[in-house]
Amino acid sequence: MEQIDWKNLSFGYRRTDYNVRCYYRDGKWGEIELCSEETIPLHMAATCLHYGQEAFEGLKAYRCPDGKVRVFRADENAARLQSTCQGIMMPEIPTEMFIEMVEKVVRLNERFIPPYESGATLYIRPLLIGTTAQVGVHPSEEYLFLIFVTPVGPYFKGGFACNDYVIIREYDRSAPLGTGIYKVGGNYAASLRANKMAHDLGYACEFYLDAKEKKYIDECGAANFFGIKDNTYVTPESTSILPSVTNKSLMQLAEDLGMKVERRQIPVEELSTFEEAGACGTAAVISPINKIDDLEEKKSYVIAKDGKPGPVSAKLYQKLINIQYGIEEDVHGWTRVVID
Numbered sequence: 001m002e003q004i005d006w007k008n009l010s011f012g013y014r015r016t017d018y019n020v021r022c023y024y025r026d027g028k029w030g031e032i033e034l035c036s037e038e039t040i041p042l043h044m045a046a047t048c049l050h051y052g053q054e055a056f057e058g059l060k061a062y063r064c065p066d067g068k069v070r071v072f073r074a075d076e077n078a079a080r081l082q083s084t085c086q087g088i089m090m091p092e093i094p095t096e097m098f099i100e101m102v103e104k105v106v107r108l109n110e111r112f113i114p115p116y117e118s119g120a121t122l123y124i125r126p127l128l129i130g131t132t133a134q135v136g137v138h139p140s141e142e143y144l145f146l147i148f149v150t151p152v153g154p155y156f157k158g159g160f161a162c163n164d165y166v167i168i169r170e171y172d173r174s175a176p177l178g179t180g181i182y183k184v185g186g187n188y189a190a191s192l193r194a195n196k197m198a199h200d201l202g203y204a205c206e207f208y209l210d211a212k213e214k215k216y217i218d219e220c221g222a223a224n225f226f227g228i229k230d231n232t233y234v235t236p237e238s239t240s241i242l243p244s245v246t247n248k249s250l251m252q253l254a255e256d257l258g259m260k261v262e263r264r265q266i267p268v269e270e271l272s273t274f275e276e277a278g279a280c281g282t283a284a285v286i287s288p289i290n291k292i293d294d295l296e297e298k299k300s301y302v303i304a305k306d307g308k309p310g311p312v313s314a315k316l317y318q319k320l321i322n323i324q325y326g327i328e329e330d331v332h333g334w335t336r337v338v339i340d
């Protein structure tokens with residue numbers, strides 16, 4: 001058995017022992033199957049390949065200091081996948097089946113769950129694809145739902161740090177009434193050019209405005225945006241952003257801390273008024289924002305003081321991490337012990 005260097009894991013794919021699969025045929029889901037193959041047999045005319053009938057999810061399992069392994073808000077990922085299924089005409093995966101498969105795949109790959117001290121976690125990737133061979137554009141009749149896991153390193157190797165973003169107006173990742181609210185691969189394909197442009201310019205990530213008016217903040221790459229000012233947590237309301245489970249959790253924690261929470265349109269210029277801002281998602285929890293450059297408008301919104309994360313972001317980050325690792329009491333019942 002190979003030794004894994006837990007301290008030097010990156011965010012990438014690494015083979016584990018098993019994945020779990022379930023096929024949808026004749027209008028119903030079949031039995032859950034264990035599989036040690038990394039590839040999938042797929043017809044070249046499958047709808048996922050031609051018409052983008054593909055959706056995914058992302059969550060993590062945490063090896064906690066008390067020795068237990070916990071999964072964070074898997075029911076929320078199940079609900080979001082159900083919404084995505086409605087969005088691109090795929091059969092829904094019942095929450096119980098989703099959770100059963102998450103628990104199975106984590107337990108089967110226990111030896112790949114990084115130790116607590118490493119800061120690494122087990123990333124869980126559910127994937128749903130349309131598999132029927134078709135040439136006409138209509139929904140597939142058969143589907144494959146699978147979940148694989150892979151150990152991933154901590155997002156912040158040198159600790160919680162700030163990043164620079166750049167507003168990109170040349171490309172949109174999603175349309176106002178398009179698929180931005182669903183976790184589908186097509187949105188990611190649409191984001192690749194903007195992402196490359198941002199990287200080439202030396203930024204951590206691209207920053208999107210609403211596609212229609214280019215007036216309001218949408219998302220920071222593949223993460224939700226939040227800003228902090230006057231003891232208020234402000235996050236965009238938009239029909240083209242992905243409802244992040246992390247953002248939803250942070251809104252609750254902000255409220256628990258006695259802050260006000262506002263979900264509303266955020267005009268770009270309002271960026272100059274935030275005391276702190278961050279990008280949030282499962283990968284980093286919070287990635288604090290140093291500054292956001294608007295090259296076309298020749299403006300730079302510097303948010304962080306001395307390039308350092310603000311106290312509210314740090315507090316929210318710590319609180320959420322502590323719940324995920326079973327260190328702080330889970331008053332909202334967000335975690336599920338998968339291995340006791």
Ligand SMILES: *Cc1c(COP(=O)(O)O)cnc(C)c1O
Pocket residue numbers: 058183219221222223224242243244245246247280281282283
């Ligand atoms: C997955 C994703 C997020 C983050 O969602 P979490 O549930 O917090 O991980 C944000 N934006 C986009 C576009 C995403 O795909």
